[in-house]
Amino acid sequence: MTDTINCCGTSEPICPHCGRQQRDGWEMQDGKNYDCEECEKPFRLNVEHCPVYSTEKVCDPGKHLWEIKDTWKELIPGKDRIDFKCKLCGEFRSEFIDSKAGEIKK
Numbered sequence: 001m002t003d004t005i006n007c008c009g010t011s012e013p014i015c016p017h018c019g020r021q022q023r024d025g026w027e028m029q030d031g032k033n034y035d036c037e038e039c040e041k042p043f044r045l046n047v048e049h050c051p052v053y054s055t056e057k058v059c060d061p062g063k064h065l066w067e068i069k070d071t072w073k074e075l076i077p078g079k080d081r082i083d084f085k086c087k088l089c090g091e092f093r094s095e096f097i098d099s100k101a102g103e104i105k106k
């Protein structure tokens with residue numbers, strides 16, 4: 001038996017003494033001591049950050065099929081912004097060009 005309870009996957013902290021979920025978890029802070037709402041025994045809250053990963057395929061560098069999604073005229077003085085989105089993988093990029101440059105070179 002260890003002194004820590006893994007709260008990963010629960011949205012509320014759980015008292016290590018009695019197992020009761022604490023209602024005010026959202027206003028509790030990492031590394032601080034609290035008294036249980038139920039049994040009133042003290043515990044320290046450790047906030048575990050549980051990253052969630054997901055992956056998707058993207059194009060090889062330089063192999064994107066860019067398509068213009070949006071153009072922003074004079075977004076900053078003298079510059080237009082063009083937003084591109086890759087037709088194949090959905091990758092997004094934007095580029096600033098001089099407003100006077102006229103047509104965009106592909």
Ligand SMILES: [Zn+2]
Binds near residue numbers: 015018040
């Ligand atoms: Zn308790």
Ligand SMILES: [Zn+2]
Binds near residue numbers: 058059086088090091
């Ligand atoms: Zn792509």
